[in-house]
Amino acid sequence: MEISNDKLNTRLNAYRIMWVLVFFDLPMETKKERRNYALFRKNILKDGFSMFQFSIYLRHCTSRESADTHVRRVKLMLPPKGHVGILVVTDKQFGQMEIFSGLSCVKPPETVQQLELF
Template sequence: MFDLPVKTKKETTEANRFRNLLLDMGFSRSQFSVYVQYLPLASRAHVLVKQIKSNLPEGGDIRIVSISDYEWSNAIRFTNKKDAPPDEQPTQLLIF
């Protein structure tokens, strides 16, 4: 999960570059500033965190949370005020 400054054209360009980098790294967009990736091997998380940290735009704020497949599968989700079907149950998920 992240917040990036987008008050200037340069900041907006950097924010878009960062979002595209996350997609290139295998993340999927869950919400505008929330990206997720299934990681069956938690050891890969260290490499991703290092790469994310080194590419964070100036003034950006990041929070990385790992949750289990059980926690992810029990998340309650609504779409247009209606219950949304649960996602497939992964072994481990990294939310960013």
């Protein structure tokens, strides 16, 4: 059985393309904590992350190296207090996620077509 180059490239890309997910639960009791929350959220948005759910942000990366770069950037943005989780998954794994809105199943976000300049 012969596999065409298009099918092979698609299959390989699904394992090469990465998604970075950032989960956070930050305190917001004082004015300083609210400022830290807003600054952290603003900085991850500036780095190309999009809100997936409240306190869950994600970013599409074209390679593991790109994902590692954005993980390092998030680590540099960490606020002094609170809990932050960072998860990196392949596009293949991300595509297997089941998402529901109420009782209805919905499609995961489409792969973002973006230009990265270094």
